[in-house]
Amino acid sequence: CQHATLDQHWLASTMSDYRIALPLGRGDLAVKTWHDASIQAVPILAVHGWMDNAGTFNRLAPMLKGHRIHALDLAGHGLSDPRPDGMRYHNADFLDDIYAAMQHIEPNNGPLILLGHSLGAGLLMLLAGIFPERVQALIMIDGLGPISAEPSNYATDTRTALEGLMSYSPSRKPIASVEQAVAARRQGITGMLSESASRDLCERALIETEAGELRWRTDKRLRLNSLMRFSEEQVLACIEAITAPCLLVTGDAGLPKQLGKNKPRYAARLSHFGRLEQVNLSGGHHLHLDDCPEQVADAINAFLA
16 A cells, blocks of 8 residues: 555455435445344444544454444544535534434334444433433543533634634645555644554545545545534533443543643533443553553453443
8 A cells, every 4th residue: 555546455444334324315324343243232332533433443342242333434534425515514413423323223222332432422422311211331432522612702613613614625635645644644633643543544534536546535624613512511411311321431641631721621520420430541542542452442341241
């Protein structure tokens, strides 16, 4: 994979196991699975973080023995379809998509185990409170809910979002090689990824055009400021409505280190859980993929047992 042309091994490794057609013509979600057809355990629905994809669970999922795991690519991420032209990305719309996946995996409203990282942890946390009867357990990896908005900042935040859309350009330059893409993805606002972890994410984040050019699949609109955020009161109401046992796994160089001025707010969120177990491990934001997937798996397996 030294050149723009992707070899067959690379293409095969990015093939999705199945797709879910979203209601109202919103496109398809791609789902990567790990499971043994003989397993009858409660399914695990897994959701990745912002700008990542289902490849974030490549190392963790095989170590969660005895479970069927369905890892989504959120809209605009990985192999899933982007939002239709002219649309933004809002967290509330992701809730629609994940609920559609819940109905597809368990059409008879059966229970699910929810496993999320970062943004995915926050979205699943909200859904665990919205549909408490559907959730057997909630597992959050270095994420404790969405960024909430201060009502007093509404005018300023909305102006930033509106002006950002006016200056948005969808154009993108082609990528010279897979190696260049892997090097670029190693950079992140939450710290550096290893080359191997970056490659796991890049496998579902790149596409070769008909002209033979290599480009990012990940929708550039995901970087636009949102017009809509949840209030802190809404987030706390969802936490209080959760009835399932919950596990929060963090890296000591991840969420706890990055909270800054948000420490009091997140401490308040922790206090609103009825049944929460916390495990802090040595690692960064992608500890389940990069730093210590074995230890993360041990913590999850012990929790589910």
